[in-house]
Amino acid sequence: MKFSLQIFYKYCSNKFHSLNPIEPILPKPKMEYGGTAISRLPRRRDKIVVIMGATGTGKSRLSVDLATRFPSEIINSDKMQVYRGLDITTNKIPFQEQLGVRHHLLGEFESSLGEFSPYRYRCHATSVIKQIAARRKLPIVVGGSNSFIYALLAERFNPKSQVFDGSDPVCTELRYRCCFLWLDVSLPVLNEYLKKRVDDMLDSGMVDELAQYYESEINESEPNTGLRKAIGVPEFQRYFRTFPGKVNDTCGGDVEEEQVRSVLYKEAVRAIKDNTCQLAKKQTEKILRLKGEGWDLQKLDASAAFSAALVREPKERWSDIWERQVVEPSVKIVKRFLE
Structure with missing residues (x-):
């Protein structure tokens, strides 16, 4: 009896589907971008929190504040902090300030082995998110390198594209369900x-x-x-x-x-x-580019807290302002997102 390949494939698909009806075999999408096939559905089930902002706006502090309130693990997205060494110069969060929260991609790679590109970050961070989700914890991506964040989240990512200078369009279709928290401080204060x-x-x-x-x-x-x-x-x-x-x-x-x-x-x-001030300005411009193209970034103004710190207000007052104007609104946003 002649048995066509088409019938055979259909038989196998039905056979495996009957063995595992929860995860049916799905055809791989034919659409490609940059020579790489894109699979969408499995990744969209993961929820992540993304904390963005210019350098020095308190992103690391907020990530730990949230991680102590929700079962979470933190993924660094600062392109200098992924490298091992120069902890003070690259302003890595000290171990004692991590408060026992697990951090990923923080000082894990040797700079001498070559540039850690946005594409490499996409691959590593994707794997880490999958592991964190498997542990039933919330991945919190935090850092000022918007090129890393874009590479990780954009559904259609081309390593050669230049989205932040306006040469290429921003991809608005994301790989995950994202809750964006944008920490902002007025530039003069910052x-x-x-x-x-x-x-x-x-x-x-x-x-x-x-x-x-x-x-x-x-x-x-x-x-x-x-x-x-x-x-x-x-x-x-x-x-x-x-x-x-x-x-x-x-x-x-x-x-x-x-x-x-x-x-x-x-x-x-x-x-x-x-x-450093020029970097902060450029990072803010990149964030505005993403927001202007439809990324749902929820802005949190931390200017009052930083102003209090600059005039050397007592630490209790600075912390109180930070808690009321940054942490509490962030917790409410994340709770709504998870519910």
Whole structure:
């Protein structure tokens, strides 16, 4: 008896379907983008929370605040914080401030192994989300790298596309059911806070960290990738080329040499502050691009909390404002989303 392939495939499909009626075999979609077949239905069942915002707006703090109220795990989406090393320079959340919440893709990859591209992030973060969902926990994606967030969430993602400069359209069809929380701080307040944060990072040992990095990691023949692009590394390049392995210690030594070192140090610090403020502005513009194209970003204004921090209000007052104006509205939004 002749048995056509079409009948055979139909028989197999029906056979497997009868064995597992909950998960019927679905035909793979024929649509492709960038040479990759796209499967949609399984991913759409996962719910995730995405915390966005410019650098320094309190995203890491809010992610932990939420994760202590909902059974959650946090996935980093900052392109410098995925690399191992330079914890102060890249402003990774300290272990003690993680409050026991599990963090993923935070300091897990070696910068020397090459650039961690948005496509690589998409692959790794997708796998992590699947694992977290399997543990019946809520994935919270948090970070300021909008290119990573877009790569992860866009249903049709082309690694070569340029959506943030307007060259290519923004994909509005998402791979997951997303609750977007956009932490915003008015730019004048944020810029002032970012400059203060740089001073705090320097007081915490940032220069010593960079000195060690330049001494052991920097190879002038290697391409400028990975951690070498982190704000702080290129800005201090001239300083450490002139004074290898030395921090800004003006005690002893030649007076003229100390004057040169002081000038180079101040130039580096000023450049770090300027470039950090420029980064915050660019990140905000990218977020506005996504919102303008239909991404449902729910804005939370944290300006009052940051203003209180800048005028050195008591910590209790700062925390109270943060709780009332940021945390409580966020909790309500996430509760509605999950229900």
